[in-house]
Amino acid sequence: MPASNHVLVVGHGPAAHRLVERVRHHGHRGPVTALGAEPRPAYNRVLLTSLLGGTLTAEDLKLPDPPDGVRVRTGVTATAVDRARRLVHTDTGETHPYDHLVLATGARPRIPHLPGLLTADGGLTEGATALRTLADCERLADGPVVVLGAGVLGTETTLALLRAGRDVTLVHPGPHPMDDRLDDMAGALLADHLRSRGAHLRLRRAAAEYRPGKLALDDREILRADALVLCTGVEPETALARRAGLAVRTGVVVDRHLRTNDPRVHAIGDCAEFDGEAPGLVTTTWEQAETLARILSGEEAHHRADRPVVRLKAPGIDLACLGPPDPPGATRHVTLSDPARGRYARLALSGERILGGVLIGLPRATAAVGQLYERGLPVPSDRLGLLLGTAATERPASVELPDEAVLCHCNHVTKGDLLRAWRAGARDLPGVAVATRATTGCGGCADDVRLVLASATGGNSDP
Amino acid sequence: MTRTPRTLVVVGHGMVGHRLVEHLRAHDRHGTWRVVVLAEEPRPAYNRVALSSYLEGKSAADITLADHEFLSDPLVDLRTAAPATGIDRRARTVTTADGTVTHYDALVLATGSRPFVPPVPGHDLPGCFVYRTFDDLDAIRAAAREGRPGVVVGGGLLGLEAADALRLLGVRPHVVELAPRLMPLQLDEGGARVLARLVGDLGLRVHCKTAVQAVRARADGRACGVTLTDGSTLDAELVVFSAGVRPRDELAGPAGLATGERGGFLVGDRCRTEDPRIWAVGECAAVRGRTYGLVAPGYRMAELVADQLLGRPGTRFAEPDTSAKLKLLGVDVASFGDAHAETEGALEYVLRDDTAGTYAKVVLGPDGRVLLGGVLAGDASAYRTLRALVGRELTTPPDRLLSGAGLGGPPPRAREPAAA
Numbered sequence: 001m002p003a004s005n006h007v008l009v010v011g012h013g014p015a016a017h018r019l020v021e022r023v024r025h026h027g028h029r030g031p032v033t034a035l036g037a038e039p040r041p042a043y044n045r046v047l048l049t050s051l052l053g054g055t056l057t058a059e060d061l062k063l064p065d066p067p068d069g070v071r072v073r074t075g076v077t078a079t080a081v082d083r084a085r086r087l088v089h090t091d092t093g094e095t096h097p098y099d100h101l102v103l104a105t106g107a108r109p110r111i112p113h114l115p116g117l118l119t120a121d122g123g124l125t126e127g128a129t130a131l132r133t134l135a136d137c138e139r140l141a142d143g144p145v146v147v148l149g150a151g152v153l154g155t156e157t158t159l160a161l162l163r164a165g166r167d168v169t170l171v172h173p174g175p176h177p178m179d180d181r182l183d184d185m186a187g188a189l190l191a192d193h194l195r196s197r198g199a200h201l202r203l204r205r206a207a208a209e210y211r212p213g214k215l216a217l218d219d220r221e222i223l224r225a226d227a228l229v230l231c232t233g234v235e236p237e238t239a240l241a242r243r244a245g246l247a248v249r250t251g252v253v254v255d256r257h258l259r260t261n262d263p264r265v266h267a268i269g270d271c272a273e274f275d276g277e278a279p280g281l282v283t284t285t286w287e288q289a290e291t292l293a294r295i296l297s298g299e300e301a302h303h304r305a306d307r308p309v310v311r312l313k314a315p316g317i318d319l320a321c322l323g324p325p326d327p328p329g330a331t332r333h334v335t336l337s338d339p340a341r342g343r344y345a346r347l348a349l350s351g352e353r354i355l356g357g358v359l360i361g362l363p364r365a366t367a368a369v370g371q372l373y374e375r376g377l378p379v380p381s382d383r384l385g386l387l388l389g390t391a392a393t394e395r396p397a398s399v400e401l402p403d404e405a406v407l408c409h410c411n412h413v414t415k416g417d418l419l420r421a422w423r424a425g426a427r428d429l430p431g432v433a434v435a436t437r438a439t440t441g442c443g444g445c446a447d448d449v450r451l452v453l454a455s456a457t458g459g460n461s462d463p
Numbered sequence: 464m465t466r467t468p469r470t471l472v473v474v475g476h477g478m479v480g481h482r483l484v485e486h487l488r489a490h491d492r493h494g495t496w497r498v499v500v501l502a503e504e505p506r507p508a509y510n511r512v513a514l515s516s517y518l519e520g521k522s523a524a525d526i527t528l529a530d531h532e533f534l535s536d537p538l539v540d541l542r543t544a545a546p547a548t549g550i551d552r553r554a555r556t557v558t559t560a561d562g563t564v565t566h567y568d569a570l571v572l573a574t575g576s577r578p579f580v581p582p583v584p585g586h587d588l589p590g591c592f593v594y595r596t597f598d599d600l601d602a603i604r605a606a607a608r609e610g611r612p613g614v615v616v617g618g619g620l621l622g623l624e625a626a627d628a629l630r631l632l633g634v635r636p637h638v639v640e641l642a643p644r645l646m647p648l649q650l651d652e653g654g655a656r657v658l659a660r661l662v663g664d665l666g667l668r669v670h671c672k673t674a675v676q677a678v679r680a681r682a683d684g685r686a687c688g689v690t691l692t693d694g695s696t697l698d699a700e701l702v703v704f705s706a707g708v709r710p711r712d713e714l715a716g717p718a719g720l721a722t723g724e725r726g727g728f729l730v731g732d733r734c735r736t737e738d739p740r741i742w743a744v745g746e747c748a749a750v751r752g753r754t755y756g757l758v759a760p761g762y763r764m765a766e767l768v769a770d771q772l773l774g775r776p777g778t779r780f781a782e783p784d785t786s787a788k789l790k791l792l793g794v795d796v797a798s799f800g801d802a803h804a805e806t807e808g809a810l811e812y813v814l815r816d817d818t819a820g821t822y823a824k825v826v827l828g829p830d831g832r833v834l835l836g837g838v839l840a841g842d843a844s845a846y847r848t849l850r851a852l853v854g855r856e857l858t859t860p861p862d863r864l865l866s867g868a869g870l871g872g873p874p875p876r877a878r879e880p881a882a883a
Contacts, residue, residue, distance in 0.1 A: 332815065341808075381863060
């Protein structure tokens, strides 16, 4: 490691924010600078839909201030990297030197080819917006909303807008919402849930033309669309890396040390591609930020392609997806369906290892199964008990989880964080929420958090 | 106490009629009943469920139900080839085809059912058969020619047995089933998928979601193939109809006995008709309007009527066990209890192993503990255990019950003896 060790981070979203915090945590002492293109401090993008739903305010999304000695420049866009001189130029005419450059440029919404969507100057037509930034949320017009695309974001957005009392139509080309992750049965349950909340679904339909206030579908139906929300996917933001001559495929290509083909340039988060994947998932981002923070602090660490659990963040439905709907190599399939209670689980196994699955309405099992999946552990022999949460001897309560197990996925709060908060005096849910922000996202982790508190209180009767 | 025994006439000597007489004779220690059994077929009762084994080389004697003791019982008067043709309720007599009139004090109708043959053009051509009696099987055997195609109409339990029988005779069978899957009454989609693969391995060619529209004839008038409703055609020298059964209730009308909406002698839950001296049991009985095509409920009816005749503490006919296991070589498929999860609030738990080619579903009560039913395919060795546990709270997790069944360990291949 060079004596001078200036870390320059391009981007100031969740990936960059986490990185600078963890770099300091792991003992890095050199200067750290982050360049944020958005005009405001870092916020938790994952919780944007909670903002739409009215459960959180913009203030609540704010991430903690960066640690001392970290310089954050907001409203500054990096325009070029001079790798020979190790300099980054910005649109404000600034020049920033680096010893290690970290690209955390994130992703940008994919804008579909839709007649009428773009204005002559290439901007979005009035009423249409993507949903990537706080500014996007603020731009959302009143009146009936059409959401395009029923992936995770489109589905969460629809549910959030319904909670806020909006009239929402969800248009999706697939046979059911989230069909890239859910099998037919799970997809049908999710569609039922959306309908029960008042969503109008237009499945197997595509948008044909947009005019302010109106969206025409491919079957000629005209939907009223005072607001049109584009949830049609994202693509890694790679323009800067491309211009700098770095290797780019879908994302900026990195190795297991999160290094690009220039050893002084790294990339993490939604802009990075590792092992052919740019999953665009916040759990992957957290893991990469942590790993790179260790590396930049001189520790030996490397990134592994993780096995992320994708959760739908919406009150009233517990839905988690593990891997693809039909993972290759799976030879055993376990299915539990309980239509009367809206519960469903499907696990695809190879031997006793989970390769993929879906869980709906089974929060206890989701916590246990998610941990087994992420850590590649074998499932217990009483799989029904695991799914129903009734396994007597193998109860996988979160209290038996390791300290680094993440319980609040929205805010990336680990069991260890909760225990630290408990030791610092937080004894109830509101207390730990203030201390750690756990439960302040989708709220789905409240049961797990309560369990940890109860066991800490029960097992450590205060001295 | 010696008293002239009263006369019980049993019309029909199938499995259920036979069970009734057996049960009655076993418990009638004082000989209060003399039994006249009127059999339509020229031979005593046989195990119709095991009829297919007749084609596998067993003789008629191997599957007969009437042993020496029964045939030599002085209080049992078995009259074969004596079909009943009429009932005179006022005179309390039954007339048989040869004109014999027999008086009864009690009458039990156990006439069974007949195969349903859809009235499509050509259904009665030479080369068309049903699959119910020894005579039917003899006729099929005589017509079967090695390597020639045949068609079985109906992919239910019996249709698949018939198709397997054709296969054993060297015929290459097609199976035509109207429902989207084989054994639609017993199996769910997942179980039926495994079954289709297994019978496909045996050489059966399955055509679901279609029906026979007509049987085509050769120049000499014999069946040579079928046309399906989707317009396709299949060549076939043999056409076997196995598309369900209809109760044999033709004695009811002339005798003024009521029948159920879908046929069958209408009886209450003690299997008694509105005439207090007349009962009906087995497939010909419409218990509170519903008929049952399996032997197990028939046996229950036979026993509870025999008990009534003997004045034993009577029971009522309860919702019967409709469990079923397919008996084809190498094809393990079974369903038991509430296989389709029709119970309010029931949940389904499915284990599928693509490597082993097995599928197992258990249906549980709303609490996830009480076993209600299930489907097993590819390996049905857990059938006996699970069937016995229906209605009870499982103390062993279903994963473990099924892992003994090959969904984990090596499959113990036990062949179910021929009895339902």
